[in-house]
Amino acid sequence: MAVIYLIGESYQWRGNDVSVFLWIAAGVGILIMAGGLLTAFSKLRCPYCGASLMAGGRMPSSLPHFCPDCGKTLDDCD
Template identity: 65%
Template sequence: MKEKKPVGPHKLLKICRRLFFSGALTMLAAAYLIGRFYTWRGNEAPMFLWLMAGAGFLSLFRCLQIASLRLCCPYCGASLMAGGRMPSSLPHFCPDCGKSLDDCD
């Protein structure tokens, strides 16, 4: 049986970014369509749109959860979340141990 190789921080940040933006776009599209349905037909929005908005919210939540739990230095385990928020890019060196993060993927 093959052992799973841990995902490096750069690859994990790409995955989290994709999850975040796909969830945000899904939520925005659902909110727009729900608003249009309320304008067109009164208070009747299809259940599919509410499920779409919920799926977008879950994607955003899961992305932030993965980033906060697994986006850390592979050497010392220090969190790479910039003050509790998802970073737009990773630093070149770990803020705690000072080792290079560029060659760990």
């Protein structure tokens, strides 16, 4: 999203009006981000108890080694 914004800004510096392009690009970026978060909240679950691995609404940078709910290790899951 930031790259598209910078591309649009460079076109504005040349005298073109691309504000609609920037709003559309930002909207598409936000929709993609929201879709990814919704998918993570619904699909990223413990295979043993079904609890969400997004404990407390945090977005993990990597999968945890243990389930935050049941405490079972997730390292040996396929």
